[in-house]
Amino acid sequence: MPVISLDHRVAGPPELVAGVLRETAPAAAAVARAGARLTAQAALLVAGDEVRVTLPGGLVGCRTRITRAGRDGLWSELAAGPAAALRHATRIVADGTGGTLVRDELAWTAPLGGLGRLTDPVLRRYGHRLLDARRDVLAERAGELSVAPVVVGAAIVRDGRLLAAQRSYPAALAGRWELPGGGVEPGESEAGALVRECAEELDARVEIGERLGTDLPIGRRVLRIHTARLLPGSPEPQPREHRALRWVGVREIAALGWLDADRAVVAELLGLLRP
Structure with missing residues (x-):
């Protein structure tokens, strides 16, 4: 199962970062920057909610289900789609200086066994774009809310x-x-x-x-x-x-x-x- 991850720091406390991770709008903005589209029925996600991601071109899409959402991050797994498996975990911890350390990790199993693994390089490039976009959007939204009423x-x-x-x-x-x-x-x-x-x-x-x-x-x-x-x-x-x-x-x-x-x-x- 290929795995890619990105570690970064957000200038905001874990309680705030955890809330932003559950917010649909920033997640949709990050996915859009990577060239895809995300839709969900709720503005704030809880365990059991599903989101739909349509990949560039609109020909391939998948549904992922939130399996856990709390103070320590957000987890989801594939509910339906062409991949054999897909897991996304975002873990957060306090950095001791008022900020938050974030580890964003994607793991997947391509469909069709060995033949499907030919798509792994493409998925890896897209996954890195997505994680970079999530990092940027998370920092922007947390900065906005850190001074919010x-x-x-x-x-x-x-x-x-x-x-x-x-x-x-x-x-x-x-x-x-x-x-x-x-x-x-x-x-x-x-x-x-x-x-x-x-x-x-x-x-x-x-x-x-x-x-x-x-x-x-x-x-x-x-x-x-x-x-x-x-x-x-x-x-x-x-x-x-x-x-x-x-x-x-x-x-x-x-x-x-x-x-x-x-x-x-x-x-x-x-x-x-x-x-």
């Missing part, structure tokens, strides 16, 4: 259930579900912003816990999720700015029509509810 969301858990809020506006998002929260104002901490937002949106008083998952790109902003709990004596949360609120359990979380960014942390949310 921050939005915070609260994963409020009570008695093994999570509080979900249904959007009432804008029209394009109405009816979909999210975690309560909002933008961090100048001079405000993330925890302070969440306390304020929960008071304004829910009429509830909360205590903020640890940060959950990775940074999640949402356009020109970055979403960060924190765990939270209702303080003793807090009023019951009310949908002051949402269409509805719902306390959901493990079996209900995955079935909700989450916004793309909130959907990206469903695995972590399930982990909060499981003993």
Whole structure:
């Protein structure tokens, strides 16, 4: 199985780089620079999602399935296509200076046995172009988001259930579900912003816990999720700015029509509810 890899450094923390790796738009931009086309149904990828890559000329395409997505990188494998096997792994670690070390690796098995191996040099050249393009796009997007405004969301858990809020506006998002929260104002901490937002949106008083998952790109902003709990004596949360609120359990979380960014942390949310 031929393997090619590229090691490089990104000037941004692993939490941010991990989020960019899951973003469809930069991935599509990198593939386009290599002369192909990438399409996906979600803006932020999670395990189980599939992406389609059409090679130059549009005659050959493949579908790859995300097998793992988290703080330490992104992994995918061939779901359908002309190759016998195809694996893509992007591993990330902190470099100790505030940046991130990235190892991007492609491995494949050509179709048709020995005859198919005649295509390996072509695939190797294309693979190197793709990895170079991914390096450049990753650095560009991480640099853009490193100075982006921050939005915070609260994963409020009570008695093994999570509080979900249904959007009432804008029209394009109405009816979909999210975690309560909002933008961090100048001079405000993330925890302070969440306390304020929960008071304004829910009429509830909360205590903020640890940060959950990775940074999640949402356009020109970055979403960060924190765990939270209702303080003793807090009023019951009310949908002051949402269409509805719902306390959901493990079996209900995955079935909700989450916004793309909130959907990206469903695995972590399930982990909060499981003993």
